Amino acid sequence: MKLSIVVPAYNEEARLAQMLGVYLPYFGERYGEDFEIIVSVNGSVDRTEEIARGFRERHGQLRVIVDPGPIGKGGAIMAGARVARGEKIGFVDADGSTPPEAFDELVRNIGDAGVIIASRWLPGARVSPRQPWKRRAASRVFNGLVRVLFKLRITDTQCGAKLMTAEAWRAIVPHIGLTRWAFDVDMLFQTRRAHYRIVEIPTTWRDVAGSKIRIVRVSAQMFLAIVRLRMLYSRLRWVVALYDRLLGRVIELPSEMR
Template sequence: MDILGRIGRAGRFWGFCRARGRVWLFADADGSTDGDSLNRLAEEVLAGADAAIGSRWLPDSIVPLRQPWPRRLASRVFNRLVRLLFGWRIRDTQCGAKAFSADRLRPLLAHIKSRGWTFDVDVLWTLSRACPDAVIREVPVRWSDSSGSRVRLHRDAPGMIWDLLKLRFGK
């Protein structure tokens, strides 16, 4: 599926609603995750995982061009908060590359409410609550920072945290 123009993370939901095939995969449009890494994510799902999520923080991950340190710090703090709130061991929920089993995710689409920066967490949370036996694998990726990011820490961070709290505790 090709989408012209920027539609942000809400576009991922739009794509899921129109997707076909056994594996649903999304990646940030800036190309920060390389094609071989995306193939590995799809292969994990085809091998039996319900979700395969790219990670910049695993020992075998390759990150030749890192984010500026304030973004790296914010990413680590956000992920620690996610781990604390949701009880996950996932190291990198916000890497923009993920693949899912269509059979597992399709019935859950109506329950995914987030359209912003917490969309990825919402999908994983919805999957893990509806399917306690879900296999979620974190996969090392080759990832390079893109200077075109639209996240602005001072503006977006409070809303991201609030959205996480609403997602975890309802309402």
């Protein structure tokens, strides 16, 4: 199988159907049976699972896995990728902010890279409507911190559309330690440590209404999470246990990691 697309879904009853309604026919027309979409439902208390299973009855290329616990976006991606059968494994948000044509650009441009990611900040990217200034500012500050702390010369670590080879995924997944706010940074950092090439391309991205993210709270959580991650991969890793006891609940670490 050529392509697996993992869709992490947490309480997405309002947006998942529209996203699957465009992704399934688009990739079905272009890849036939040589692709699969895996909806990875995590901790949802709404009709997300029911909606996904309804699509599954009509589309053989759709698979649904469910974890009742709040394992976070990264945890849902890892669970979906664990059962993926494609030579390339991609991830995309359930809200449909990345249209299928834009995701397909990742597939067509990965070349010999280990990972290719969509960027909303490279020249040529099209973002509509323009995001509120608070989100833009938070994104730029976060990305600046990532560049300083991890030396990752990437313009947009947090865009939900990413694609990698199955080989690269298998090499880095045992080393990924965070499944929530710092997951993307951890994944890209591990990719670089494993000496796989990372490529960025400008993308088309639509701001879809219905986000449950509280920007101030999430910004603080993401900041604390990347500081923890940087300490984990430094000589200060001995401080992490204390850090987790003090701030584990704030950055929503899994209980087994506190």
